Amino acid sequence: MRYTSRYYNEDGSKTKEWHEVQALLSQKEALEAERRELEKRFPGCNSRWNKKEGGYVFCSEKSGGVHRDWVGFPRRYFAPGSSSWRCCCVHERDLDNPHVKLYPDCDPSATGCKTDPEKLRKLKS
Structure with missing residues (x-):
């Protein structure tokens, strides 16, 4: 058997x-x-926070531990089908991607943005 x-x-x-x-x-x-x-x-952003200045997200050639030959622009990345997001650095060719959104009060051409936790909380509701 x-x-x-x-x-x-x-x-x-x-x-x-x-x-x-x-x-x-x-x-x-x-x-x-x-x-x-x-x-x-869409590699992750660099970020920093301190009590005096608050939060700041920014992109460099090594954001999110990923080396590349471009800096990028900080954006909120929404995975398809998800309501949550993560910070990512976006190449200029991908700025019109429907899964990336600008941070509140951030200049679209900035490589770094101050983050306002209260405004970000309001975006979730």
């Missing part, structure tokens, strides 16, 4: 469930690759 399981038939062939699991794993790998690509395309 051969060993059978949820994933293998008695004759050793793979079951429907095995193929379904493999399809899910492939989808997961594709989504992970897409996430990594988006993090390269």
Whole structure:
């Protein structure tokens, strides 16, 4: 008698469930690759905060630990289907991307912006 399981038939062939699991794993790998690509395309901002000056987000050639040959502009990045956001540095070619939004009171051409927690909170509601 051969060993059978949820994933293998008695004759050793793979079951429907095995193929379904493999399809899910492939989808997961594709989504992970897409996430990594988006993090390269929209790397995280640098940020700092102190009691006297408040918050500040800015972009450099090494924002978010990612080295590149462009500086970028700080924006709020909304992942597709998400209502939350993260700070990212946006290349000028991507400024019209529908998933990026300007920080309140920030000059669109600035490489750094003061952040006002109260205004950002209001944007969430």
